[in-house]
Amino acid sequence: MGSAALARLPRAGSMPRVTSRPALVPVPDEPGSRFSTERIVEQFVRSLRAQERSPCTIKQYAHIARMFLARVPKPLDEVTERDIDLFREHLVLQRHYSKNSLYTTIRGLTCLFRTFGLTIADHQELPRRPERLPRYLSEEETHRLFQAAARSSRDSAIVHVLAFCGLRVGELCHLQLEDVELERNILHVRSGKGDKDREVVMDDRARAAVDRYLADRATTGGEGTRLFPVGPVTVERIVRECARTAEIPRRVTPHMLRHTLATTLLARGCDIRFIQKLLGHASVATTQIYTHVDTQSLRDAYERAKPQY
Structure with missing residues (x-):
């Protein structure tokens, strides 16, 4: 991906960073910042709507994006597989996510990064979801x-x-x-x-x-x-x-x-x-x-x- 394209990507974070490259997403509260976590989510949601995703999927994926950006406050193109692995561990060990919830979250993250031309989440293995029998009434x-x-x-x-x-x-x-x-x-x-x-x-x-x-x-x-x-x-x-x-x-x-x-x-x-x-x-x-x-x-x-x- 070219540097010009990367420069247009938003960046989320809570602490100022010193970097030789243009910041993808300035800190939300930094004076003069043009982008924020919400700006990333807005662009993500706009892309999902253009794909005619269902309202439920859009709402769910937007929540996943906000949750990840709050946990991993760094430019999107600087996110590593290790960052995603640690986020995944946090969901399972601290928030007790089920396999179904984790499956949806990984799918949402993959979609988020692909929206901005990044493939870092493509290597994440999706958990095998349990096949539960439907519950019904007599x-x-x-x-x-x-x-x-x-x-x-x-x-x-x-x-x-x-x-x-x-x-x-x-x-x-x-x-x-x-x-x-x-x-x-x-x-x-x-x-x-x-x-x-x-x-x-x-x-x-x-x-x-x-x-x-x-x-x-x-x-x-x-x-x-x-x-x-x-x-x-x-x-x-x-x-x-x-x-x-x-x-x-x-x-x-x-x-x-x-x-x-x-x-x-x-x-x-x-x-x-x-x-x-x-x-x-x-x-x-x-x-x-x-x-x-x-x-x-x-x-x-x-x-x-x-x-x-």
Whole structure:
């Protein structure tokens, strides 16, 4: 990389440095400084947006960049593999990062350095992420969840759409009123994971819950173009409080309802390729993890085929 290009790179730090080369990022509080850690993050975020990364990824990677620059206050082109190794050790030993969290952090760092034309993080080995089985509710528990949500037409509609349509929480929050096609009982999911659109079938009970919510919303003068004008944190709270009211003795999340739909459909004989399309999985291999969850079907198959020694 040429020296002219390096001179344009930002530098983060808290102590002044004496160097024969132009500083990439002056100290944030230094008089006359034009760049700072936030300037690096701003450029990084702008690059991620230009790549059409998801809002969740952008927010996550920006946090990773700030965290790293606070821990390693030096010009980006002076960062060594040892610096990254020590940062990685800090995350594991001091902050007790899981393999999944560490995986995401290394991916974010690699993206950060590549944005500024540097490859120092490319040599970092990604941890092998554990393959955990999805957690899901029984059909009886899901029914109790519906009953608990009935006190609010909005909450009821949200829980029904999550449980019958299998949407990710971000997809639910981004639904527009025009994405609801009542004539065909279809939801149009725009720019889902991987920036892919898909159509999702609404069960009659989910449709009825949405109808009640829209009727109440029209009566109270609700405005805006979003179907559910709430954020992911609010949706998580709604599901959590409904689970508590339903006396479900486990931590229940919106994504758990997505797992519940997939597991229940598979147990009832639904073709795995339909489940793949419904959930928006790019590969059927991702959907196949639900085949390991249906213990009852496994037990039934074993009883039919077990050897008679």
